Amino acid sequence: MAEKKNRVDRDTAVVVIGLGRFGGSLAAELVVRGVEVLGVDSDSRNVQEFSGRLTHVVCADSTDPEALAQLGVAEFGRAVVGIGTDIESSILTTSILTDLGVPDIWAKAISRQHARILQRVGARHVVQPEADMGERVAHLVTGRMLDYVEVDEDYALVKTKAPGWAAGRTLGDLGIRTEYGVTVVAVKKPGARFTYATSQTVIGSGDTLLVAGETDQAERFSEET
Template sequence: MPRSKTNDKRVLVIGLGRFGSSLALELVAHNWEVLGMDSSPRLVQAYAESLTHTVVADATDEEALRQIGAQEFTRAVVAIGTHLEESILAASLLVDMGVPHIWAKAVSRRHGRILQQVGVHHVVLPEHDMGERVAHLVSGRMLDYVEIEEGFALGKTRAPREVIGRRLGDTGIRAKYGITVVSIKHHGEQFTYATENTVPQKGDVIVVAGKTDDVERFAEIN
């Protein structure tokens, strides 16, 4: 299948450690075809029956990448984390091959900057991001937290007293706190979109969006 097709659901995952294998298995569960590649025969064997295809190969060897058809993939993930040189070289080779969408795991911001400099389209810092997320949960009143990009976040929290029993459009919380309530979950129900006519009740859970500092401040008002 030509890689220019937007419906190409094939992914090359390089590195089958904890991060790479977890990502690969999740993609397979969502009906993606995954070629898992690692230099360790043990890891490749461990996931041979779970992934669509697996191969033992050196991702820093351009010829090895071409032999497995890396250049034909529309999406590739470099999940090598512990060996920075291998991670950067593998990513650089994929960039040179013209793979349109490349994700790469970074173990530090410096590693991430280098990956961006060689042309990686999406850099993921799983340990840093998870540490930051848990820190917000431990130190505040948020039930969940995710930073969409630097300086902007989504936060899940209990509806504060000042909005309970009132239409969101009448509360003025956007002007007062700089956040927007985007979703709400009433007791015993599923999350649904929030509108200006939504009336939160005691115990409801809401999801708010805004600048990181504003989301944190809003979560503390109870």
């Protein structure tokens, strides 16, 4: 890569440690979105695969504090630990990033216990891709939801078809928030885009609703027909 390409503006760039399936996909997507990325992996094959695809890629042992210090990782504002099944390396790497003073650390966990440990050693955000996807698919398989995203503990956004009894009435008349404890935040007419919902929005047959609320209440509403 050209020397200019190898330079990283560390104030806005992200260091991604672990270029496996999760970390590599994330790093590549960040580049597509115009973010400069320093990729770090101990496996030379992964480094070779992403050479030329990321702003800069290096082969290094992320459990070695001196190695990360020499890479200038402490100057980055954000870091992602995408290490997969090697839990010890994941925890050690996160701990080292914390010691180096990286303020915003994201880390992948493979279990809830792993997630708790990562949080204790300094990860501000912990993601569990497999568990999160499993939970999401379970909700879609067992209900009428078209999509489901849990945005916080016990709070979700649900995309669902409008119940038949709502057709032809305004949201104000329906009183969905009072009856179900959820808020319809957007409505999508067939063939159109989502638009913000108001109390005067008339629900039509075949409309798609975006509903926000506590998870159990949002689920209950999505089951209405």
